[in-house]
Amino acid sequence: MTDILKPDKMPQVEEAVRWALTHGKALEVLGAGSKRAIGRPAQTDLTLDLSGLTGMLLYEPDELVLSARAGTPLAEIEAMVAASGQELAFEPMSFGALLGAPSGGPTIGGVIAANVSGPRRFKAGAARDHLLGFTAVSGRGEVFKSGGRVVKNVTGYDLCKLMAGSWGTLAVLLDITIKILPRPEMELTVLLFGLDDGAAVRAMTAALASNCDVSGAAHLPAIVAARVPSIATAASNRAVTALRLEGVAPGVAHRRAMLERAVAATTVAATDVAATDVAACGEGGAIEGSASRELWRAIRDVEPFAAAHTGADRPLWRVSIAPSKSAALALAVSGGVSGSGDAQVLYDWGGGLLLILPPPFGDGGAALVRSALAAAGGTFPASGSFAAASGTSAATGFIAGGHATLIRAPAALRAAVDVFQPQEPVLAALTKRVKESFDPKGVLNPGRMWAGV
Amino acid sequence: MALAMPEPDGAVLERRDRIVERLRAIVPGEGVIASVQAMRPYECDGLTAYRQLPMVVVLPETTAQVSSILQYCYAEGIKVVPRGAGTSLSGGALPLADGVLLGMAKFNRIREIDFDNRVVVAEPGVTNLKVTQAVEHAGFYYAPDPSSQIACTIGGNVAENSGGVHCLKYGTTTNNVLGCELVLMTGEVLRLGGKHFDSEGYDLLGVINGSEGLLGVVTEVTVRILRKPETARALLVGFPYSEDAGACVGRIIGAGIIPGGIEMMDRPAIHAAEAFIHAGYPLDVEALLIVELDGPQAEVDHLAARVESLAKECRAVTCRVSASEQERLLFWAGRKAAFPAVGRISPDYYCMDGTIPRAKLPLVLRRMRELSQTYGLRVANVFHAGDGNLHPLILYDANAPGELERAEAFGSAILKLCVEVGGVLTGEHGVGVEKRDLMPEMFTEADLAQQQRLKCAFDDKGLLNPGKVFPTLHRCAELGRVHVHGGAMAFPEIPRF
DSSP states (O other): OOOEEOOSSHHHHHHHHHHHHHHTOOEEEESSSTTTTSSSOOOOSEEEEGGGOOOEEEEEGGGTEEEEETTSBHHHHHHHHHTTTEEOTTOOOOOHHHHTOOTTOOBHHHHHHTTOOOTTHHHHOOGGGTEEEEEEEETTSOEEEEEOSSSSOOSSOOHHHHHTTSTTSSEEEEEEEEEOEEOOSEEEEEEEESOOHHHHHHHHHHHHHSSSOEEEEEEEOHHHHTTOHHHHHHHTTSOEEEEEEEEOHHHHHHHHHHHHHHHHHHHOOSSOOTTOOGGGGSOEEEEEHHHHHHHHHHHHTTGGGSHHHHOTTSOEEEEEEOGGGHHHHHHHHHTSSTTTSSOEEEEEGGGTEEEEEOOOOTTTTHHHHHHHHHHHHOBSOSSHHHHHHHTOOGGGSOSBSEEEEEEEOOHHHHHHSOSSOOOOHHHHHHHHHHHHHHOTTOOBSTTSSSTTO | OOOOOOOOOHHHHHTHHHHHHHHHHHSOGGGEEOSHHHHGGGSOOSOTTOOOOOSEEEOOOSHHHHHHHHHHHHHHTOEEEEESSSOOSSOTTOOOTTEEEEEOTTOOOEEEEETTTTEEEEOTTSBHHHHHHHHGGGTEEOOOOOTTTTTOBHHHHHHHTOOOTTHHHHOOHHHHEEEEEEEOTTSOEEEEEOSSSSOSSSOHHHHHTTOTTSSOEEEEEEEEOEEOOSEEEEEEEEESSHHHHHHHHHHHHHTTOOOSEEEEEEHHHHHHHHHHHOOOOOSSOSEEEEEEEEESHHHHHHHHHHHHHHHHHTTOSEEEEOOSHHHHHHHHHHHHTHHHHHHHHSSEEEEOOEEOOGGGHHHHHHHHHHHHHHHTOOEEEEEETTTTEEEEEEEEOTTSTTHHHHHHHHHHHHHHHHHHTTOBSOSSSOOTTTTGGGHHHHOOHHHHHHHHHHHHHHOTTOOBSTTSSOSSOOOHHHHHOOOOSSTTSOOTTSOBO
16 A cells, blocks of 8 residues: 555645545645654554645735745745845744755745744744744644734634644644745844853843844854854854844944943953953954854754764754753753763753753653753742642642753654653643644544644 | 624523622622622723623632632533723623623732843733833833733733734734733633743644633733833824825835834824824825834934835825934824824724735725715724734714614725735734624634634633624534545545655
């Protein structure tokens, strides 16, 4: 029996889902397959490959809107909007380098389904914030739509948010409409060298709390920075903290000066902070243009932890956490100084995102990362009523102040440990009901996120 | 009231005394209001054409009380209507005769201000403006700024996914909320999100935003705060043709400039506002744009010059750049007072809220003028031009027989027009009861059924705010059935590999 269905007409998707429903089969929903190795290994009977459903449906640069078939390659969309001086402002990362995925890159449907984002997350949002509307086939085999082609829209539930990050478990996307934004005229990245993790997070916090409109804030410990060609030489075996400014030239120049003052005040322990500049806290510098773009692409795609550097089987975690807690979490995972021992960490989103290569434990570091997250991120709530009312003990560690996803691991490990953050019972039950409201028979990617969902 | 609401449940109404007594046991003191006189302020929200006294009003103070109330109502099959400040313009908080009105006004404390993580944790009854006021001493603010921000609450903002004049650049509520505590109709409490980004599973927080109080009751909200831009300047640009004003907005955005806000007013709105505020608006133009640029001084000056030259290319006849903060605020004062200004020239007005693709503006304005003649009612337009959100104000007199009905029919025609040109029924005011029966203009039965199935996942008995958003109520069991058509075919047409 053939095991891949590749529709080239829209109604065939509906047909395939209805067939699966009738025959009690499960479908693996696939775009280009660039993120196929993320999630629990799926137990499916057939693969539904959407990469044949391609094509641009609408692009109106003045209206900042684009519609395309879900199987359209992201690269094609990016090239088209770039020709009009525009971009997808959420800077979707590519998992190619991390996962050794097939060439050609992701489809736009896959980018939405995984709620992909990039270093601009804290300023511009993720895929969820840019999806304006969609058409999809539910697990009930019904075509439905939500949203529209305008930014301001509160007509009915915002199912766009639900589609983003559902990993193909609720519905098969057919068409998507996204927001497009102007590409900044120029970018410049201020580099700070030699900060330890705690000082780096403080510097990034000061940068993000300033009115410099920073659009990227990342910290690469020395061993990590050494693997990024655009900064390796300048870093010369020191850690690099990078702060990106984008906009029109006069604005960027003005904000650079402001930013250097704001950051200097936090990185210099000395009493006389007002008169210092970046040079005083070690050595600083700045890169522009293609060097800056190269750096942020490397950070976005987590190139320092690419299969080529670490091995394709080395477990990698992606942790979202309150920025001020990130250094403590990294410290707990590395058991000392990050980047010096077996664990390696990359900070993005001003500390709000950690990419963690834990020490080589049998569970891929699951226990270590999740307990460190619970300890550093804290468990909710402050009020006792929550635990009492929900019947959940905060001490179970379920309700962490963040979430950790095992973004890369061999299939056997992904089957053995929770890939997505475990949920407390009330949330888990609600999640299951939501899944069933779209896909009552478990036809679409069953079990990819959690067992039984 | 011509609007059909769910039939009151006689069995529930018969038990009213017992229900009030039980609620008093959960919320002691003055937190339960049962007299007709005292319940009167709750009989309507900002959509005052519709009024209904609730069965009882309850004002809880803690999450545990909310949980107990909902648990009790769930067990007893009693409907619940949540309410924030009651500023909804779509009747989202319209009570039900056999329903408990759950007022969240006592949840009015800010629980935490965390500058390091740039968030504020607030109870849902805190007003939108209070969030900004709590952090402005440190140079921060909360970006979404609905016109009702003095009165409207954060909880209500979440329910309606409220916007404001700065959405184009800074997003609506959903883009600025990081977490919430939510009580389900069963009384179960859960947390979604926190101080970190993105959901740890399905983005249920994203669904709660804009769910109009139909999915759960929010008891705490974590919002992002932003640093105030260094400076802001506004340009006041007048056009003899509204087509040129519309084109100018497209040119500005097409040139890569995303202003903090772009507002447009048509001739009737300009005249009403100028007569009221004396902001110095030109009176001999068909359309007026207010373009606000924010950021560092050097950047704002640079962009202001570019916008000015684009405006001239688009045949603007007047263009003034604010030279001081005082002048910037004056430019805005007229726009911000547009609704009360229109209120001065008409006994009543009906505020609409459709969104259209921006390029369709000239067409929509022209058709609206025709509709104005057809219905014999005047209309003034204010418009969040950057994001295509239109607020036509239909002028009428409620005391003139038939005028309210005519205003409503005119309003429906405008919203249908918005959908026809590729837009939507509501940009920021919500569906509520007002646009409920227009939903089929935009959605198929399958679209609406899927939305209602999601509602069932949160509220299987349909007790939370029923009668809002959906034109037809279906039982969850009925919606849940799977009917497969044509599934037996083994898709001979689909390419296989």
